[in-house]
Amino acid sequence: MSDLQEFRASTRAWLEENCPQEMRQPMSEADVCWGGRNWVFQSDAQRIWLERMAARGWTVPTWPEAYGGGGLSGDEDRVLREEMRRINARPPLQSFGIWMLGPALLQFGSEEQKRHYLPQIARGEIRWCQGYSEPGAGSDLAGVQTKGVDTGAYFEVTGQKIWTSYADKADWIFCLVRTEPDAPKHKGISFLLFDMESEGVSTKPIKLISGASPFCETFFDGVKVPKEQIVGERGKGWTIAKYLLTHEREMIGSTDSALFRSESVVDAARAAVGLDGEGRLADPLLRAKIGEFLVDEMAFKVELERAKAWSRAGNQIGVESATLKYTGTELNKLRQEINMESGGFDALEWDFADAESNEKASLWLRSKANSIEGGTSEVMLSILSKAVLELG
Amino acid sequence: MQLLTEEQTMVRDMAAGFLEEKAPVSALRALRDEGAALGYDKGLMGEMAGMGWFGMLVGEEAGGVDMGAMAAGLVAEEMGRRLTASPFLSSGVLSAAALCAAGEGDWAAKIASGEAVVAFAADEHGKHEAGPITTRAEASGNGFVLSGAKRFVSDAVGADRVIVPAMTEEGLGLFLVDPSQDGVTTRAFATVDSRNAADLMFEGVQLDGAARIASGEGAEAAMASALRTGRAVAAAELCGVAKEASERTVAYLKERKQFGITIASFQALQHRAADLYTRIQTTEAAVAAALTAIDEGSDEAETLSRVAKAKANKTASLAVREAVQMHGGIGMTDALDIGLFMKKARASIEYLGDSACHADWLLREAGI
Structure with a gap:
């Protein structure tokens, strides 16, 4: 038996024994375990599952063991995911620490920072949020104005962030702050980490058209951030920010996103519209629209598989993350439009105070942010035309 | 992000080198201007056969090189880039695949060697798969x-x-x-x-x-196999058409000046070019997935071949329309090659099924 086969066998056995039955059910948004200081576990099973996986480093399977990871190779990681899928095992933990800050620290953090922050992320002890956008810096992210004044021992941070995902629930923030006010705009930004319980931090949720409030406005009023809590060098934060944006775009465009979790367009249309005597969708124009959509959806699925194979082979996705992000998010918006169209009058019934009362409508509205968050579609096209096509 | 093996890269590069020299777009233009009834150069076809191209889907026992659909697709993409005129798709892919599936080694061998051209009569109606076979x-x-x-x-x-x-x-x-x-x-x-x-x-x-x-x-299977492989390879050819048309257009945007600056600096054009680029990426992935599925004998091959052709149709159509529009007046002239790409795309889109044809199949498969 090859090493990988052995790994598969032992992983399968371990998962069988250690994954609680309740953690082998399909999950909704509400079942996600985000961890953090104030996390209230939904069930004992959720807590046990996190503890057991974290003990093996399998909340972050490919991170080095020294930082709380599992130290798995790319192939072993793939096997672990396959084996988890086989029994429908839920991810034990999801977080911006795992997706975003961790990879950035692994790349740019000091040894001390890695040893301090990464294991806390791996165990789900600290929940992170991302302080990027500001009211005046959306697509023009490098225009951030939140300032960090050097007072000797501290950076004193003052300003406002917006669209901070789950800022009201997060323990710590990784934040773009202008510490070099006289430098050119891309060279004056630093990447700071600080506790959301620090004096001077406040948050305010933003209610979206979908009824949900995943984002906040975040205010900083003279927050004292110890100087060792900077990642990388002063004024070099934009490099880290760009790296993370690339990472985020891959994630937003990828299969793990909501894109392939929602109800299939075909099932929704069949249920809502019904079939004619020849077994075709009774609305021929809607049917034609769905046909076009299926072609694009299936083609995009294999494009994502190709990107994964590309990464597994040790290549960087790099600027192509803009292609995936653009294609994937535009496709999801189209999907939700079609679902609403096939739903007709029925899809309009909605009690706004209870957003979950009409999943179709809330997904439809939520999807509109897909092509805005993490860089708008227009920014993606500008990146591609500049970096790939060299137009300008 | 195309993941090719060393052998595949070699096949592609050799095809590109050979075709660039022997069958560039100007060769098609010359054939047209001569009014050649055949529409291709038989001598050149012999050279292609000599390199094994017409035997890529033919087993070695029947004189082929048995390199598979992926290899044929890589060659076809290079042909699409240069609008190469040859019976590669009709004879070397469709008929060769049908003959091999039917166990007709003799005629497959004649195709592989370039000794014979075998056409495939796939259609009876005004559109592909638009009705039953009545012959x-x-x-x-x-x-x-x-x-x-x-x-x-x-x-x-x-x-x-x-x-x-x-x-x-x-x-x-x-x-x-x-x-x-x-x-x-x-x-x-x-x-x-x-x-x-x-x-x-x-x-x-x-x-x-x-x-x-x-x-x-046996006949149903042989025909399905021929059409499946044919449409995946045709999709690869269309992908080549789309890539070349878009690359020529991007180059033109950087060169053409209006209002004292290159038109490449206009965001309205940048975004359209970038949008097309993303569609070409998706198409390239869909084509490769279909060709690979065929070579692996996967259950998904039929579906993926239809997705690939449908997607390549849409992308190539957009690519040539954008190409003519962005070239402006000169794009309308016969002297510029871009119009030839538009014509090729139109014919190839119809050949072995347009997007609606394959979307309809996917819908029926999905039970609606």
């Missing part, structure tokens, strides 16, 4: 009598044989027919992409028993 082969003595009509048979002009699907008492049959035989009337014509095609009429055509190369389920 009939009635049993008569030890053979059959063929009657009916086939439309738009690519490379039928100059073909040594045509594979004709026809209904028999035992279901579908595939017949190998000599188009110069009594009872076969050929209405040949040039097509918008400067290639040849013909409508074939069969009236009381006498065939011996051996002319039937496959029957019943």
